[in-house]
Amino acid sequence: MGQKVSRIGVLTSGGDSPGMNACIRAVVRTGLFHGLEVFGVLRGYSGMIDDEIQPMDSKSVANIIQRGGTILKTARSKEFRTSEGRTRAYANLQKHGIDGLVIIGGDGSFHGAKTFSNEFNIPCIGVPGTIDKDIAGTDFTIGFDTAVNTAVQAIDKIRDTADAHDRLFIIEVMGRDAGYIALHSGISTGAEHILIPERKTDMEALLISLQEKEKRRKLVNLVVVAEGDDFGGANEVSKIIRERLPNTDIRVAILGHIQRGGSPTCLDRVIASRMGYAAVGSLIEGRHNVMVGIVNNRIHYTPLDNAVKAKQRISEDWMKIFKILAS
Numbered sequence: 001m002g003q004k005v006s007r008i009g010v011l012t013s014g015g016d017s018p019g020m021n022a023c024i025r026a027v028v029r030t031g032l033f034h035g036l037e038v039f040g041v042l043r044g045y046s047g048m049i050d051d052e053i054q055p056m057d058s059k060s061v062a063n064i065i066q067r068g069g070t071i072l073k074t075a076r077s078k079e080f081r082t083s084e085g086r087t088r089a090y091a092n093l094q095k096h097g098i099d100g101l102v103i104i105g106g107d108g109s110f111h112g113a114k115t116f117s118n119e120f121n122i123p124c125i126g127v128p129g130t131i132d133k134d135i136a137g138t139d140f141t142i143g144f145d146t147a148v149n150t151a152v153q154a155i156d157k158i159r160d161t162a163d164a165h166d167r168l169f170i171i172e173v174m175g176r177d178a179g180y181i182a183l184h185s186g187i188s189t190g191a192e193h194i195l196i197p198e199r200k201t202d203m204e205a206l207l208i209s210l211q212e213k214e215k216r217r218k219l220v221n222l223v224v225v226a227e228g229d230d231f232g233g234a235n236e237v238s239k240i241i242r243e244r245l246p247n248t249d250i251r252v253a254i255l256g257h258i259q260r261g262g263s264p265t266c267l268d269r270v271i272a273s274r275m276g277y278a279a280v281g282s283l284i285e286g287r288h289n290v291m292v293g294i295v296n297n298r299i300h301y302t303p304l305d306n307a308v309k310a311k312q313r314i315s316e317d318w319m320k321i322f323k324i325l326a327s
């Protein structure tokens with residue numbers, strides 16, 4: 001617990017994710033409700049360094065809850081990794097009298113926040129905004145639900161055409177080094193195989209399974225691959241299947257950035273609103289260096305240190321359920 005705040009800044013940093021706007025709205029309106037002045041920092045930490053900082057009022061966040069992207073823009077800043085960059089950023093915060101920050105972003109952004117807060121003793125509250133869902137200390141991250149639903153809608157469409165032609169589709173979804181989008185979208189579209197970074201990909205076993213299913217005339221349409229799978233993405237996987245099973249009719253679909261955009265789902269809007277509200281409450285209560293998350297449907301605080309280091313685990317049960325249902 002630390003000092004009280006009166007002027008707070010909010011920024012979005014790292015990769016964008018649908019629902020960030022709903023969170024900005026919650027931070028601004030909760031801050032105003034409590035009599036704080038609220039400032040929007042444009043382009044993440046770059047905007048802090050370049051003094052792209054503007055006052056926000058209730059109207060400035062009107063009509064954004066349903067919009068993907070982020071009205072504050074987001075960026076990755078090399079300069080913020082340097083002591084000179086962070087010193088300039090702090091000088092700009094001082095100029096505006098900002099004495100507390102809400103950072104909506106991923107683990108990299110929290111790492112930066114922690115360093116900054118330690119150097120300048122300014123309270124920083126992290127809010128997990130990432131489609132990858134790769135942050136410990138929360139059951140949800142803002143944007144994951146929208147991204148995975150976008151993937152599901154796209155995969156359903158691909159299944160129609162795959163089925164019509166008896167084709168095998170290798171579909172690559174986002175998630176960087178986390179397999180959550182692949183796991184959830186694969187289970188919910190009835191994919192026959194899911195390849196994720198959290199499990200070593202056994203390509204021989206996949207090839208044997210495809211051959212065996214071909215023999216018993218089980219139509220295999222969909223293999224969902226996480227972009228960060230240890231074997232490689234959809235192109236690498238399809239290459240080896242083509243080499244080893246030359247009679248299989250294969251196509252590759254890389255879903256790409258459509259998974260980042262679009263109107264946030266109800267779930268993402270609700271968690272973004274709850275987390276934004278709680279983040280401001282945390283600053284008012286004098287918390288320092290924590291990430292606001294939701295665990296078992298309750299607001300949960302995790303020291304930024306732990307939010308940075310730990311990754312969520314995928315339990316064996318999930319893989320077992322998937323294997324039984326896809327057999």
Ligand code: ATP
Pocket residue numbers: 013014015016045075076077078079080081082105106107108109110111112113115129130131132
């Ligand atoms: P996403 O999960 O969507 O990629 P992220 O927050 O992890 O989001 P990063 O690019 O890793 O995205 O981090 C965002 C920004 O945070 C970086 O561009 C940099 O400015 C800052 N940052 C990250 N790590 C550090 C660090 N060790 N020290 C200072 N700043 C950092």
